Amino acid sequence: MNIAQIKQIDLVDFLRAIGLSPTKESAKSAWYHAPYREDRTPSFKVNKDKNMWYDFGTAQSGDIIDLAALLYQSKDVSRLLKLIEGAAPALAPRIRTPISPNGERLTDQFRNVKVMDLNHEALKSYFQSRGIDLGIGKCECKEVHYTCNKKEYFAVAFPNNGGGYEIRNPYFKGCIAPKDISIIRKSERLRGHGCCLFEGFMDYLSYLTLVKQGRITEGGESMDYIVLNSVNNISRAIEPIKKYEVIHCYLDNDDAGRRAVDALKELFGNRVCDMFAIHSIYKDMNDFLRDKKKFP
Template sequence: MNIAQIKQIDLVDYLRAIGFSPTKESAKSAWYRAPYREDRTPSFKVNKDKNLWYDFGTAQNGDIIDLAELLYKSKDVSRLLKLIENAAPALAPRVRTPISPNGERLTDQFRNVKVVDLNHEALKSYLQSRGIDLNIGECECKEVHYACYKKEYFAVAFPNIAGGYEIRNPYFKGCIAPKDISIIRKADRLKRDCCCLFEGFMDYLSYLTLVKLGRITEGSETPDYIILNSVGNISRGIEPIKKYEVIHCYLDNDDAGRRVVDTLQELLGSKVQDMFAAYPLYKDLNDFLRNKKKI
């Protein structure tokens, strides 16, 4: 990879690949103990939007190459490029596009979109790295190939009711328009007794995996499933949600998720059930599946 490509490698992914995990993380930033010096109080911050870092302890800052200079104690750029690539060979440059308020990357530059059955080993490996049962992933998801800014990419794709797709791979989170909610009805029945509500499709896949593992128990009748594909889509979900007698809310265990539950309870009353008690120490169902507790 050349300098431009190396600079597109996501700093958080790179630090994770070389053994450094954040002590605190949000949609826009991640905090670490500085990886190149003794740092008792985490003072090294990565700005995810800009893919730049700043060390509050030393007032140093820069991109991935500036970080590599400190990590590898060298100013030989050619050597640094090789060291970065060798240290994290699985990482690929990330397409950096505008980010919505909820952290999703937005673009209207998708071209030559082709949707096929999920078959690529790298995407299967990605789902397995998230703890998802592979049979469930293959059944529920598709594989999408597309061009963006004259480069070819591929990702796991999950359809919504408007014909668009939520797409994910280890380096990218986005949507192929149109954006909308997803509804999965597992049984052909007129009466809508129960549905489970999720924020994103990875939570939905995690739920199905947890049920298969026996870590979450469903009732005797399989519910329907509604995936918002962003808490910002809650207004789109009200009409289909209110048709159910019971709504189990498996949303993110954070302020945004709780606000959605509060809103639904105000509108629909006691039939909206908060399911946070199933994973009180975890940010979401996927973290619960992987036993990744909140710090």
């Protein structure tokens, strides 16, 4: 099984397969003694809807791969996939209903989805308010119209590799399932040895705008681009990142972004360059584009 398939394995089923039973269980959650440390009072919770876990004793959280990293004391993703599959060979990935950040099932949330070229004046104004070059925005994104709770909405839509869309407007940030990373490859003639890694597509569009403005100098035309569409998707990017000799990271200047960069450095060593660390007074690429400093 690949990373995406492994992450679809039900956590409760996996824990049961390796001999662990919950001390308390409901329709939405299950509680355990933390399986990788001494835990007298059950403080390890599995959220069944999101298929994620949280350790209240250590404030750690994650998916099945993050759990396996603690169980098997390894950060080798390929090895962890084999260990998970070997520990629970009879478990099959479940087809899960994707969950939005506010807990809503995404397939229940969006109806009558229509994707088209980006032309709505309100969305053009949204790009301008974020400092994004309009030509770049129209080239890289689409316009989506949809119904939610019987009301009609529209937003900027950025496609991901799974066939879903990250959607944004001034009032909403979400995803039309499935959730996935986005990989933008150059033509075969231009494809090179490096990639640029971004946390969200606004960071990616900001980078392209900065390059166009001459404020960032890209190393020739040899870089591919990978957009995580959430720092939590970092494990999905491991396989495509492996082939690159140079990995330029433009992740957010926050704890999650720094942890992601550190994890990549442990995996790929000096192939990873933290390109945004020198701009520590800015939270992300879009703030850098707009000169919006974290501190006055």
